[in-house]
Amino acid sequence: MRLLLIEDDTQLREQLQEGLLNNGFVVDSAADAQTGLYFGREFDYDAAIIDLGLPEMDGIELIQRLRSEERVFPVLVLTARGDWHEKVKALNAGADDYVVKPYQLEEVVARINALVRRAAGLAKSALRFGPLHVDFSAKRLTLSGKPIELTAYEYKLIEYLIIHAGKVVSKAELTEHLYAQDHDRDSNVLEVFVRRLRQKLDPEETLNPIETVRGQGYRFELKVDS
Ligand code: CA
Secondary structure (H helix, E strand, O other): OEEEEEOOOHHHHHHHHHHHHHOOOEEEEEOOHHHHHHHHHHOOOOEEEEEOOOOOOOHHHHHHHHHHOOOOOOEEEEEEOOOHHHHHHHHHHOOOEEEEEOOOHHHHHHHHHHHHHHHOOOOOOEEEEOOEEEEOOOOEEEEOOEEOOOOHHHHHHHHHHHHOOOOOEOHHHHHHHHOOOOOOOOHHHHHHHHHHHHHHHOOOOOOOOEEEEOOOEEEEOOOOOO
8 A cells, every 4th residue: 555654854754654664555755745745646645644743834734735636545644742723623624533643653554554444435454255354454364264375565465456346456556556666567577466366365266356357457356245
């Protein structure tokens, strides 16, 4: 998942960016609202993390600008302890949730994951598709109760497809949301990953969890158990 991080404090920004990278996110970061606004207009993000206290344009104005331009990705704000006015203003401006500084990385990651799932209409942190079970918080999939060994990249790929289940996800979208900018973006590499993922998720070839939509991309096709 690709995140936009806007925080003017260099140390906090670098720490948070590194922590998010270690948790499998792709992160574009900016030190000021103007740069953040530019990124938010140009690229498609799964969520943004915005510090409220930014120089020149503050976080609340940035959120208002993004929302007025129909940028609807979930926004988590970083705010100072006890500053309830700021939290209310941020939520009213279109933010979805907040964490109070000093925060724990685990809390930021859990909130971002929950916001992204909820934005996709998924309130639960685990889903069952027949014999296939996914636990988003543990980042684990099982097939008929047996754990499926996935690399970090394979997990990111299947997580993205499941969150967008039923929709065609293009190769370009997958590349944009799963790879850091300097990464190898060859679409043949993606095809190899999808093939490997299919073998792991569906070794008997009875489920067909990932459908190829010719000329368009991939679609996760399994129906969630009610
Ligand atoms: Ca700040």
